[in-house]
Amino acid sequence: MIAVLQDPVRRRLYEYVAAQGREVGRNEAAEAVGVARTLAAHHLDRLAEAGLLESGSRRLTGRSGPGAGRPAKVYTRALVERSVSLPARDYRTAAELLAEVAEEAGLDAGLCAAARRRGEALRGAAAPCGDLAEAMGLLAARGYEPHIEAGEEGEGGEGGEGGLGGVVRMRNCPFHTVAERFPPLVCGMNLALLEGLIGTDGPVRARMDARPGECCVVVEVSKTNEH
Amino acid sequence: MTKPTRAAHLAQLNVATLLHPIDDPRIAPFVEALDPVNAAADGAPGFVWRLVGEGESDATGLRPAGEDVIVNLSVWESQEALWDFAYRSGHLEVMRRRREWFERHVEAHMVLWWVPAGHLPTVGEALDRLAELREHGPSPRAFTFASSYTATEAARHLPPAQTVRSLRPEPADESAAV
Numbered sequence: 001m002i003a004v005l006q007d008p009v010r011r012r013l014y015e016y017v018a019a020q021g022r023e024v025g026r027n028e029a030a031e032a033v034g035v036a037r038t039l040a041a042h043h044l045d046r047l048a049e050a051g052l053l054e055s056g057s058r059r060l061t062g063r064s065g066p067g068a069g070r071p072a073k074v075y076t077r078a079l080v081e082r083s084v085s086l087p088a089r090d091y092r093t094a095a096e097l098l099a100e101v102a103e104e105a106g107l108d109a110g111l112c113a114a115a116r117r118r119g120e121a122l123r124g125a126a127a128p129c130g131d132l133a134e135a136m137g138l139l140a141a142r143g144y145e146p147h148i149e150a151g152e153e154g155e156g157g158e159g160g161e162g163g164l165g166g167v168v169r170m171r172n173c174p175f176h177t178v179a180e181r182f183p184p185l186v187c188g189m190n191l192a193l194l195e196g197l198i199g200t201d202g203p204v205r206a207r208m209d210a211r212p213g214e215c216c217v218v219v220e221v222s223k224t225n226e227h
Numbered sequence: 228m229t230k231p232t233r234a235a236h237l238a239q240l241n242v243a244t245l246l247h248p249i250d251d252p253r254i255a256p257f258v259e260a261l262d263p264v265n266a267a268a269d270g271a272p273g274f275v276w277r278l279v280g281e282g283e284s285d286a287t288g289l290r291p292a293g294e295d296v297i298v299n300l301s302v303w304e305s306q307e308a309l310w311d312f313a314y315r316s317g318h319l320e321v322m323r324r325r326r327e328w329f330e331r332h333v334e335a336h337m338v339l340w341w342v343p344a345g346h347l348p349t350v351g352e353a354l355d356r357l358a359e360l361r362e363h364g365p366s367p368r369a370f371t372f373a374s375s376y377t378a379t380e381a382a383r384h385l386p387p388a389q390t391v392r393s394l395r396p397e398p399a400d401e402s403a404a405v
Contacts, residue, residue, distance in 0.1 A: 106331035108323075181373065183314035184322035191323070210319040212311045 002084055004050040009035055010043040014077075017044075017053060019145065021171050023074035044075050054078045081176065092177060099182045108185055112192035119196020128199025132168055135204050135219045138197060144170040144215055170215035179216075187216040194219070234344035235378035236275055237306050240353035241299040241337045242292050244330040249287060249297070257328045260321050261285050267317050268301070273308020276347055277301035291350045300353050302342065306375060309339075335360045338369050341381045 005011045012033045017024045030040035048055040057071040083092075102111055122142075129135045132148065139146040150166045173179055179186040187210065194206040194217050203222055210216040247253045265285055268274055278300035280288040287297045303309040312318055338357045342348055356369040365374035367384040376384075 106326055108326045183319060184325060187314075187319055188323040208320045208323060210315045210317070212315045216315075216319060 004046065004052065007043065009033060009039065010047060013040060013043050014047055014052060017047075017075050018077040021145075021147070023056070023058065023076050025072050025074050027072075029075070041073070044073075048075065051078055051080065052082070095175075095178050096181060099178050099186060103182045103185050108188055111185065111189050115189045115192035116196040119193040119198075121196075123197050123199070128202025129197075129204050129219075130202065132204055132219065132221065135168055135198055139168065139170060139194075139219070142197075143172060143174045145172040146170050146219075166220075167209075168219040169211075170217065173215045183216075190215070191217050235341045235382070236344045236346070237303045237309055237378075238340050238342045238348045238353065238356075239299075239301050239303065239309055239337070240348075240357055242296050242332075242357065243299070243325070243328075243336065244293070244332070245295045245297060246328055246330060248295075254328055256324070257321065258287075260317075261287065264318050264321055268312055271308065271312040271316065273304035274312065275302040275304060278350065289350070292354060298350065298353075300348065300350060302347065306339070306372070310372065335371065337371060339371060339375065340369050341367075341376075341378045 005014060013029055016029055016032045026037055026041045026044060029044060030037040033040065044053065045055070047053040053075045054077070055073055055075050058074050059069070059071045085091075102108075123129075123138075129138060136146045136148070146168045147170075148166050149169045173190070175186050175190055179190065187208065191206060191208050198204060198206050198219060204219055205222045206217050206219050208216055209218045245254065249258065262284065265277070268277060278286045278289070278298070280286055286299060289298060290296060292298055301309075303312075314322070335357065338353070338360045340356045359366070360369040360371070363369075365371055367376045367381040370376050
């Protein structure tokens with residue numbers, strides 16, 4: 001599994017497809033990574049063989065029937081979770097057992113306090129996160145796969161001088177497996193961690209806004225700042 | 228194999244013991260969340276039905292399981308639909324803050340079971356299922372998200388008729404067990 005991602009071109013292709021959160025065709029992937037289409041196709045197929053990507057075919061032109069041409073091959077990231085640990089370590093079992101006990105004992109508040117402290121420690125001496133772009137960087141570094149979603153509220157719109165309107169949503173939950181088993185406990189922990197990391201009294205803030213298939217938290221411009 | 232497969236819906240009962248009376252200011256954030264969250268449930272994909280008190284918009288006034296125990300009884304088209312509402316909607320924020328408003332339950336406080344589509348479970352029936360779960364652990368008759376059964380699995384294990392015993396514990400017994 002590690003070997004499959006060793007090739008730098010292949011790795012960049014994987015990262016590109018994973019970041020899109022939708023089906024990606026060979027031409028698009030080749031252009032994004034800056035390699036020839038045939039080379040991209042080769043690597044994309046190797047990634048699919050290894051189970052890291054899923055492939056399918058689709059007529060990208062929207063035409064169908066005879067004369068529509070061959071359907072194009074498209075790729076998305078595989079949903080399965082892979083982890084590599086050498087030597088073998090099993091933190092997932094430990095996490096599940098600890099979460100089970102914390103759930104039974106009702107330790108939500110203590111867990112959230114610890115998570116908030118951890119988030120603050122990760123932020124270190126830095127000031128609270130200054131804008132959404134900075135938040136995107138922090139979240140990406142922690143594996144959340146953030147992306148901007150255009151303002152849905154309608155009124156107001158562009159959210160001030162920050163430039164980026166809307167909210168930051170995240171495609172990946174780093175705690176997915178445990179969060180699925182103990183959602184209120186682990187999602188609460190996740191929110192507290194991000195509150196610590198982003199800061200609670202700065203220009204942007206983390207808020208719970210769960211949605212199917214995504215991380216339960218969004219980061220947005222603080223309401224008080226919008227005035 | 229003569230019986231046709233009937234469509235099944237998933238019923239859900241949740242009991243929660245209030246830390247303070249429902250009109251106490253410490254419970255106010257929960258009460259404020261009731262209307263928006265219930266509206267989200269009513270509009271959620273796969274929502275079928277939820278219990279409400281007569282002339283009320285929710286079930287918090289009903290106390291069939293004890294004076295300070297509120298109940299939540301609903302029916303969904305599938306387990307995924309219920310899951311997505313419970314944990315992937317505005318409802319999660321309420322769940323996250325549950326320890327501010329509710330006692331921690333030592334015993335199971337949530338139970339799931341399959342009902343024939345169109346059947347709306349009674350509170351008594353729902354409390355029976357919870358009692359079964361507490362007494363015998365998860366089974367096709369009464370289970371949880373972590374130990375779930377599909378409608379097909381449940382149908383296979385169930386006696387054909389609805390003539391399952393009618394041992395309905397008095398509400399008083401139920402609250403004593405909480």
